[in-house]
Amino acid sequence: xxxxLACAIPGTSFCAxxxxxxxxxxxxxxxxxxxEINDEGTAAVTKxxxxxxxxxxxxxxxxxxxxxxxxxxxxxxxxFVLGTVRRESMGTFEPVREAPRCGSDEGCRERAIGKLLADxxxxxxxxxxxxxxLPDVNGQRFYGRGFVQITLRENYQKTGxxxxxxxxxxxxxxxxxxxxxxxLIRGMLEGWYGSKKPLSAYIDGDKVDRINARNNVNPHxxxxxxTAAYAKEFxxxxxxxxxxx
Numbered sequence: 747x748x749x750x751l752a753c754a755i756p757g758t759s760f761c762a763x764x765x766x767x768x769x770x771x772x773x774x775x776x777x778x779x780x781x782e783i784n785d786e787g788t789a790a791v792t793k794x795x796x797x798x799x800x801x802x803x804x805x806x807x808x809x810x811x812x813x814x815x816x817x818x819x820x821x822x823x824x825x826f827v828l829g830t831v832r833r834e835s836m837g838t839f840e841p842v843r844e845a846p847r848c849g850s851d852e853g854c855r856e857r858a859i860g861k862l863l864a865d866x867x868x869x870x871x872x873x874x875x876x877x878x879x880l881p882d883v884n885g886q887r888f889y890g891r892g893f894v895q896i897t898l899r900e901n902y903q904k905t906g907x908x909x910x911x912x913x914x915x916x917x918x919x920x921x922x923x924x925x926x927x928x929x930l931i932r933g934m935l936e937g938w939y940g941s942k943k944p945l946s947a948y949i950d951g952d953k954v955d956r957i958n959a960r961n962n963v964n965p966h967x968x969x970x971x972x973t974a975a976y977a978k979e980f981x982x983x984x985x986x987x988x989x990x991x
Contacts, residue, residue, distance in 0.1 A: 761819030765990035766810055772803060775983035778832075781972045790971040796837060805839030805923075812927030818935060819991075821984045822949045822977075826959050827934055829977030831893050833969070841926035844879075844890030844897070852887065855879050859889055884915070891920040893930040894939060894963050905929055905938065933963075940965050 777797050781790040798806075809831060813824050835842050845862075848854035859879040867874035878898055879889045888899045896905055899914060906913035909928065919925055937944040941961040948959035956974035960967050967973070 762991040763814050763817040764819050764821045764824055764984070765814055765987045766821075766824070767985050767987045768807070768810065770985050771810075771983045772798070772806075775980065779975070779979055781975045783969055783972060787968060788971070790969075790975040802837070802839050805835075808923050809839065809927060809930075812924070812931055816928055816931040816935075820946070820949065820951070821986070822954050822981055823935070823945050825981035825984055826945065826949055826956060826973075826977040827931060828980040829956075829973050829975075830934070830960075830963055831930065832976045832980075833973045834893055834895055834963075841892045841921045841923055843921070844895055852879070855887075855889060886914065886917055888917060891917060892926040894933060896920055896929065896939075901939075905933070908932070908938070937962065939963055 775798065777795050779792055780794045780796055782793045783789070784791050806828070809828060813827070817824060817827075831839055836846060843855070845855045845858040848858055856877060856879045860877045863874045863877060879887055881887050882899065886899075888897065888902055890897045896902055896913075902913040902917050902920070905920075909925070911919060911925070913919055920929065933939055934945045937947070940963045941947075943962060945959060945962050948955045948962065956977050957970050959977075960970040960973050
């Protein structure tokens with residue numbers, strides 16, 4: 747009875763997770779709209795389309811599986827999670843390493859992230875942060891990985907503690923789709939990163955603030971309208987599976 751009552755309370759996660767009608771989802775979202783930010787930096791404007799490939803569908807199916815394990819009953823929150831992954835994974839829907847164009851070339855990644863940090867410092871007028879792509883004394887590198895790009899040793903340590911896993915000595919575990927999916931969904935719903943607020947602070951029942959919901963993962967993103975547009979599109983493709991709670 748307590749769980750049933752809790753379903754009427756916005757922001758709770760006691761309801762059975764939303765289970766999507768996948769045939770409907772992949773039919774309605776077979777082609778995704780692409781976006782770019784407008785010249786004023788205030789809105790997303792359309793720019794071509796992307797046809798879902800089989801690997802992309804496989805990634806989305808895995809994300810929907812993860813939602814059914816770790817998610818909640820709010821379809822709009824699921825849509826925003828999927829929109830976030832599209833943005834963070836560069837549209838692959840797979841866990842990725844930061845500076846993915848470098849592939850397995852860690853030297854390339856060191857240079858790419860070093861340049862990124864230097865550019866940010868020049869823009870802000872502050873000193874550049876230490877290059878976190880460089881190996882530590884144990885040879886581990888704590889650049890971004892996964893669906894939400896966990897970065898820095900302390901965040902790998904904190905995230906691992908929540909999962910009961912050692913991610914400090916094996917940061918590449920974050921690239922495992924099962925682990926990455928749990929980090930993504932629990933992290934966003936529970937507010938582990940960014941603003942430290944749960945996703946329900948922005949999206950909860952009739953309240954759907956897709957722009958500020960980006961603060962849940964990346965408060966400083968200059969492309970919040972794009973992630974919001976991705977999420978809105980996914981939301982239109984979600985309906986509950988017949989017979990699901």
